[in-house]
Amino acid sequence: MAQIEWDHVSKWFGPVAAVHNISLVARDHEFLVLLGPSGCGKTTTLRMAAGLEDPTSGRLLLGERDVTHVEPRDRDLAMVFQNYALYPHMTVYDNLAFGLKLRKTSPQAVRRAVEDAAARLGLESLLARRPRELSGGQRQRVALGRAMVRQPQAFLMDEPLSNLDATLRAETRVQLKALHAQLATTIVYVTHDQVEAMTLATRIVVMNGGVIQQVGTPDAIYDRPVNQFVAHFIGTPGMNMLPVLWGRVDGALAAIVGSQRLPLPPGLPWMRAAESAVSHAATVGVRPEHLRVAAAPETGTPSLKARIRLVEPMGHETLVHLDLDPDLTLVARTPDRWPHSNIPVWVSFDPRHLHVFDPVSQVAYEAV
Numbered sequence: 001m002a003q004i005e006w007d008h009v010s011k012w013f014g015p016v017a018a019v020h021n022i023s024l025v026a027r028d029h030e031f032l033v034l035l036g037p038s039g040c041g042k043t044t045t046l047r048m049a050a051g052l053e054d055p056t057s058g059r060l061l062l063g064e065r066d067v068t069h070v071e072p073r074d075r076d077l078a079m080v081f082q083n084y085a086l087y088p089h090m091t092v093y094d095n096l097a098f099g100l101k102l103r104k105t106s107p108q109a110v111r112r113a114v115e116d117a118a119a120r121l122g123l124e125s126l127l128a129r130r131p132r133e134l135s136g137g138q139r140q141r142v143a144l145g146r147a148m149v150r151q152p153q154a155f156l157m158d159e160p161l162s163n164l165d166a167t168l169r170a171e172t173r174v175q176l177k178a179l180h181a182q183l184a185t186t187i188v189y190v191t192h193d194q195v196e197a198m199t200l201a202t203r204i205v206v207m208n209g210g211v212i213q214q215v216g217t218p219d220a221i222y223d224r225p226v227n228q229f230v231a232h233f234i235g236t237p238g239m240n241m242l243p244v245l246w247g248r249v250d251g252a253l254a255a256i257v258g259s260q261r262l263p264l265p266p267g268l269p270w271m272r273a274a275e276s277a278v279s280h281a282a283t284v285g286v287r288p289e290h291l292r293v294a295a296a297p298e299t300g301t302p303s304l305k306a307r308i309r310l311v312e313p314m315g316h317e318t319l320v321h322l323d324l325d326p327d328l329t330l331v332a333r334t335p336d337r338w339p340h341s342n343i344p345v346w347v348s349f350d351p352r353h354l355h356v357f358d359p360v361s362q363v364a365y366e367a368v
């Protein structure tokens with residue numbers, strides 16, 4: 001069993017709560033990704049699992065075993081860092097073999113483990129080289145290999161791809177995902193990159209300010225964010241957020257967006273919670289990819305009048321920046337090319353794609 005559990009774990013550095021009362025389980029064989037902005041406590045959470053940092057309160061469990069006070073080397077977890085820290089004077093082979101030799105593994109077993117890791121990571125032809133003769137991506141693969149040869153119960157990875165350039169990062173990401181499928185082992189992976197989180201994770205843990213915001217599959221985090229922070233953090237560009245007032249006019253629901261009235265169909269998932277709220281002010285979120293831009297209003301769907309302020313062509317799609325009112329703006333991601341700015345247009349969307357948040361707590365009404 002390679003389950004890792006944080007049980008009501010907090011970590012204070014002097015007056016700073018880096019991690020605040022986290023309860024979380026990385027399940028056996030899971031690729032669990034801790035995602036959040038810089039400084040939100042991801043590294044500290046990971047280092048406490050590794051035993052490199054003592055929790056101020058709470059417990060760490062490996063399977064059923066309480067390891068809160070167990071030394072890092074007795075936890076049987078392998079850590080892979082952003083800075084791969086290979087031994088510069090050793091060959092790739094010796095870098096891979098070093099940990100096993102220290103543990104007095106037999107030479108045959110060392111060779112087998114090194115060759116197996118090298119084959120899985122495509123390092124066979126590089127075994128005689130030294131780290132300075134490798135590219136950044138190759139070095140990071142050696143660092144992964146060094147963790148693999150130990151056959152740990154689980155891997156703890158802290159932004160392992162962030163020193164690689166964009167192309168290599170994308171390639172290594174694919175290799176890592178394939179490797180996880182092959183090894184069928186638990187990985188806890190820290191990143192601030194939502195694309196890495198979405199593509200790699202079986203479940204994502206979104207953190208902010210040392211607090212877990214939401215835990216869920218990539219689809220659940222994308223489709224049903226529980227609050228505005230999660231909603232805005234996932235997706236590029238982030239979700240559009242508009243202040244609205246809503247209410248019933250002659251029994252039909254409508255939102256007032258700036259100077260426009262937007263009729264809404266009945267039966268939307270957030271309505272019941274929104275109707276029992278004290279205020280009829282809300283924040284409405286809609287993702288740029290869920291907006292359609294057209295020269296005329298669509299029939300049968302709610303549409304808003306807008307004006308194109310700025311266009312960012314991306315080749316496969318276009319980011320269209322729109323003004324609804326002088327101080328109300330939206331971004332749309334559309335497959336169509338809109339070469340000009342300052343054109344009057346209509347923006348429409350499927351109302352089921354709206355997310356509605358309490359304007360004070362910023363919690364999604366769907367989640368209440």
Ligand SMILES: Nc1ncnc2c1ncn2[C@@H]1O[C@H](COP(=O)(O)OP(=O)(O)O)[C@@H](O)[C@H]1O
Pocket residue numbers: 013016017018036037038039040041042043044045
């Ligand atoms: N050794 C330390 N001493 C003091 N403060 C620290 C230490 N390590 C981390 N912190 C603080 O704890 C918070 C969380 O840090 P960290 O876990 O590194 O975040 P992340 O990995 O998400 O960027 C930050 O405010 C950081 O400055």
Ligand SMILES: [Mg+2]
Pocket residue numbers: 042043044
């Ligand atoms: Mg960090």
